[in-house]
Amino acid sequence: MASPLDLAHSPCPNDTFVFHAWTAGLLPGAPSPKVTIADIDVTNGMAARGELDVLKISYGALPYVLDRYALLPCGGALGHGCGPLLLTRTARAPGDLAGRVVAIPTERSTAYLLFRLWARQVLPGREIRTVVMPFDRIMPAVRDGExxxxxxxxxxxFTFHAYGLHRLVDLGEAWEEQTGLPIPLGAIVARRDLGPERLTAVAEAVRASVRHAWADPEASRDHVQAHAREIAPEVQKQHIELYVNEYTEDLGPDGLAAVRVLLDRAVEAGAVPSFPPGALDPVGAA
Incomplete structure (x- = not known):
């Protein structure tokens, strides 16, 4: 019998919803997973160190691990109208950010990558200072003037209005206006040395878990609630509906094109390391 796979994903409602069926043993014949639930900056670090078999990571971190991990074509987070927001305490123009301090969730997040690409166009040559902090601390820090x-x-x-904050820019909206493609946020990766057969089995398990979640959304309700930072059920529901979509079941041509465009632009900007041709080819495609 094959040893259990070490799997890590975030506590966000979309991930606990997507992976519940697999991790709860509801998929007969699927590889057995041993799950770790940790923030995305933690899973990004785990992947960088090659610690686990299967992980949810930021697309912004993907180029750093492509030598060891392959992209799976399912389970990730892409979509429309779901990008990161840049918030301020008072209404500002984008040019006012020059010389200012911006809190970011992690330096290898897709959000920060989209921010860097946006700033390169909107504020070329202008300095913007950044500070990393846990994402649940960012809105209070903006509100309090830190x-x-x-x-x-x-x-x-869904909740920034409660902090009295203003949306300076929707970075996902800016991305979609420029590219017409979905916004790539989070990727599912698996170790290449698992081999083709096991990589295919992992992809099939992830895809089956997504489909099970859609077919019986109530099955994962308590699991999602137990890990959600935002405990309001209506916010959890909005979160899942926004981030779990057709691209979660399968990247498809548009999803894969979005990933390639994002990372090609990032390489061109010197924001991420380059990677060899074919490194982004997903394994275990449907």
Missing amino acids: VDAGLVIHEAR
């Missing part, structure tokens, strides 16, 4: 702006993700899209 930083001038904050880069937020996930359920903050």
Whole structure:
């Protein structure tokens, strides 16, 4: 019998919803997973160190691990109208960010990568200072004047008004206007040395877990609730509906094109390391 696979994903509602069926043993014949639930900056670090078999990571971290990990074509987070937001305490123009301090969730997040690409166009040659902090601390820090702006993700899209904050720019909206493609946020990767057969089995398990979650959304409700930072059920529901979509079941041509465009632009900007041709080819495609 094959040993259990070490799997890590975030506590966000979309991930606990997507992976529940697999991790709860509801998929007969699927590889057995041993799950770790940790923030995305932690899973990014785990992947960089090659510690686990299967992980949810930021697309912004993907180029750093492609030598060891392959992209899976399912389970990730892409979509429309779901990008990161740049928030301020008072209404500002984008040019006002020059010389200011912006709080970011992690330097290898897709949110920060989108921010860097946006700033390169909007504020070329202008200095913007950044400070890394846990994403649940960012909105309070902006509200309290500890930083001038904050880069937020996930359920903050639905809750920032409660902090009295202003949206300076929707970075996902800017991306979609430029490319017409979905916004790539989080990727599922698996160790290449698992081999083709096991990599295919992992992809099939992830895809089956997504489909099970859609078919029986109530099955994962308590699991999602137990790990959600934002406990309001309506916010959890909004989060899942926004981030779990057709691209979660399968990247498809548009999803893969979005990933390639994002990372090609990032390489061109010197924001991430280059990678060899074919490194982004997903394994275990449907």
